Amino acid sequence: MEVEFRKQDKECTQVLKNHFEQNKYNGEWLDRHREDINAANKAIKRLERHMNRLEAKVQTQEETIEALEGVIENQQVVMACFRSCECAKGRAFG
Numbered sequence: 494m495e496v497e498f499r500k501q502d503k504e505c506t507q508v509l510k511n512h513f514e515q516n517k518y519n520g521e522w523l524d525r526h527r528e529d530i531n532a533a534n535k536a537i538k539r540l541e542r543h544m545n546r547l548e549a550k551v552q553t554q555e556e557t558i559e560a561l562e563g564v565i566e567n568q569q570v571v572m573a574c575f576r577s578c579e580c581a582k583g584r585a586f587g
Contacts, residue, residue: 523530
């Protein structure tokens with residue numbers, strides 16, 4: 494039983510060593526590329542701000558289009574009323 498325990502202990506120790514080495518490698522990689530990572534993160538934040546501004550502009554344009562559609566509908570109603578009006582047909586002022 495003690496032999497198997499030692500075997501498991503060695504296997505666990507090797508697994509821990511492997512994880513330690515992998516973490517060390519990952520840490521070194523991060524250190525080497527930290528400047529690039531920071532620059533990329535800043536670029537992402539700039540793009541997010543730009544996207545937010547664009548979304549706000551699109552929202553404003555959609556609201557403007559809706560308002561203009563309302564104006565057009567009102568003008569169409571006015572024109573229809575005007576066409577049916579006696580004044581427009583020249584009958585009121587002879």
